Amino acid sequence: MSCVLLAIISFFTTTGTEAARAAPHILFVLADDYGYHDIGYHGSEINTPTLDKLALEGLRLENYYVQPICTPTRSQLLSGRYQIHTGLQHDIIWPTQPNGLPLDSPTLADKLREAGYSTHMVGKWHLGMYRKDYLPTSRGFDTYFGYLTGSEDYFTRDRCYESYCGMDLRDNLEPMNQTGEYSTHLFTQKVINIMKNYDGSKPLFIYLAFQAVHSPLQVPETYTHPYRHIKDQNRRIYAGMVSAMDEAVRNITEAFRAKGLWDNTILVFSTDNGGEILAGGNNWPLRGWKHSLWEGGVHGVGFVHSPFLNETVKGTVSWDLMHVTDWFPTLVHLAGGSLNGTLPLDGIDQWETINGQRISPRNEILHNIDPLFERSGKPAYNGTFDTSVRAALRAGDWKIITGNPGNSSWIPPPDANFAFFKSNQSVNFMLSKTKNVWLFNIAKDPYEDRDLADEYPSKVKEMLDRLSYYQSTAVPCHYPKSDPRADPKLHGGFWGPWE
Template sequence: MQRTKLMLCVLLVIFIITNLVQSKNTKPHILFILADDFGYNDIGYHGSEIKTPNLDKLAGEGIKLENYYVQPICTPTRSQLLSGRYQIHTGLQHGIIWPSQPNGLPLDSPILPQKLKESGYSTHAVGKWHVGFYKKEYLPTSRGFDSYFGYLTGSEDYYTHHRCYDSMCGTDLRENAIPANYSGVYSTYLFAEKSADIVKNHNADQPLFLYLPFQSVHAPLQVPEKYLQPYMHIKDKKRRMYAGMVSAMDEAIGNLTEVFKQKGIWNNTLLVFSTDNGGQILEGGNNYPLRGWKASLWEGGMHGVGFVHGQMLKRKGVVSKALMHVTDWYPTLVSLVGGDLNGTKPLDGVDQWKTINEGTLSNPRKAILHNIDPLFKPLGHKLPKSPFDNRVRAAIRMGDWKLITGSPGNGSWVPPPSVKSQPDIEAQFEPPEKNIWLFNITADPYEHKDVSHIRTDVVMQMLDLLAQYNKTAVPCRYPKMDDKANPKYLGGYWGPWL
């Protein structure tokens, strides 16, 4: 009898200790994967000829975000993801940050990893930075990441990790704040391996935030030969190379999820996958049937590929049509882990967790300011009595409606090269001075029917909304290039120079 009581006491103690250990980390681990220049028509579940079995499986088990928007180019998406703020509120309204440009995401408000650290997270970044590095204060390890491995500029060679810009050449690879040399190792392999090491060495009792912005599938088009074999039927060389690069990335993501499983933390991991902008048609990417491509204000430039996966999701295997923007990840993830937004500048992102997870009908996001770029060359003539200068390059979404002003970029509908049809050149017959387009994106997602001449009331309403946003804009910062950034002065590496 005494022995039985003793055994029960031992089992009770073991049960209590086990639950205490398990309760050390009730917050989800977060794996945020950002693909570079990954087009709408480049993922399997959108009907692409490119095979993405791992991404398809993860998305199929999770929630596909089919009304999700990013920015048309690299720096803007990354800056808004990390800050939760529109470009007009960070001074990064124009273009990207070039390698020799003394510019960066402002230090005046904590970015996402800093807020997650406040909630007890171990924070790590592996891959492309591209939000400024001209001073040490702008490096990832100075901005909330416990560790960093990757490159600081916008693109480089996948094997040598070398970058040339405006006659300046150097290696762009860092381990934390120190230059690193991994010449000869394909970056998709390298970043996946470094990410796996972080997971393997992580203390599972502490929540993990792993930010993995892959180099893939940005130009230059480079990939190990074995990934080309499934695509020899694709005659277009760029498309074939691009497809191989996508497959290499898909494989790396599948391998990384296995590491999470082996570590025993996969069931408590939220995975977020997103592209940073539309595919680059000139480098093998494709966004068909969406209109336009990377760097344009058409849907092909910024209608993002995105999904979430995790055992904690209340809904699985579903599609979300809720309007969502890349700025929303900041407040959504901070709220999810029980954090607060104290100390931040006013955010433009909204907490979307209930909308995503529960499918609530009440979406806190009613509009998206895609951008207002005051430095882009004005186009055409100003509309009489317009509250906003419609010659300025800008775009805004309000409910079902999308308005574009100024010069939006190439607006062709371009099918993949394997489709035996010519690009739809309908857009080329528009007057060259045209600078206003209005679409009902819900009814016309491919932007075939401009109704700006019919719904002038909606045009004026949205121009007024642009004017209101513009009043809150900070001055655009786009400094001149600085010769002191030349790697020849910095030991042959790109890095802080001021």
């Protein structure tokens, strides 16, 4: 063998080894029902020192969007595809529904494992469980520990739905009868254990989907004590839940540091939707809340912290448009992976944007088109998208909403002393029952205070035509009826696969 050939082999072998060693660990933390106003750097009365420090040392994403409810955001994160392209346009996946994120395309975890990662999920799944094929360990995760549904008791793991009740906790495929420990602490310890047992052979991908701060409102009393001045009980307990989650993130990042991995880690923090006002959350000064298509339902809390960020972006704010689907191609790119084998993605690789090297290539976000949601009013225009259908689209600075957008109130934090509300609107502002199209310039009016639909009919028509285009690409909505075979009594008292 010639010296030249040996040199070439040596170069590629060394380069490959260094690339594998340099592959970043990825820690993705997803909070549940975490409101826009509920993080310290957005002016919250809730203390979040860990999240604030990480965000203020990293890049805060202030033009970042998620979906208004749980399942859609999680499905789009792991598939990189809009819910109109996965059949999950309507509502969430309920415990008794034979439904799940379609099996026709690899997940983010599949692609990262393919790229050589050790993949782990801890927390709330909520993407289907009626067959084992839909469980996390069949969707790219080497290990899984957590809840398959949602809304469990934080201490007992009990979950009731309709007339059915059962426990919901799994260690990989095995149901776990483990009670007493608060779920935020339980999930945190599980991540720390993953770190302690890490052998260094592969880069890590850890997807931590907290149950917090979703209802039921439960937290050890020690966390509510600092908020005893908050008169509203729901808000007081919720604040304690946020503090427990903030502490959990601190403990996890310390475990990464103790293992010597933090300097080679990318942390992404995101909420799954806007805060649930009736369960203590708050989205002030944004309009609306969870379930709604207003900014309070879809404008997410998000940031990135990593030594891989350019120094020019650390400690700054990005106003570039970004969507939860974008994490799929962005993280696969960072992992050195390939997008081959995926169905067409709606997400865009945003790493260069995050790193301040280019303006975001994203100009549009389809918030959703829901054909099953109750129609509202009559079509406002002929020959284009039916405005009685619930839908919303962001295009550049503009946003259009059609149909019934959900609760439209501006809700200040409980016990806060606000002298005025936007444009003197009442917090109980109610929508007309006949109106079903709204247009806003979000760049100039992020609080959706001034409806411009009547002033710019040509822009309305342009946006409706774009909704018509997206509707033409949609697959049929899949929202099956409840299946009595899901009853936990038939499965040892646990929620889990029944087919």
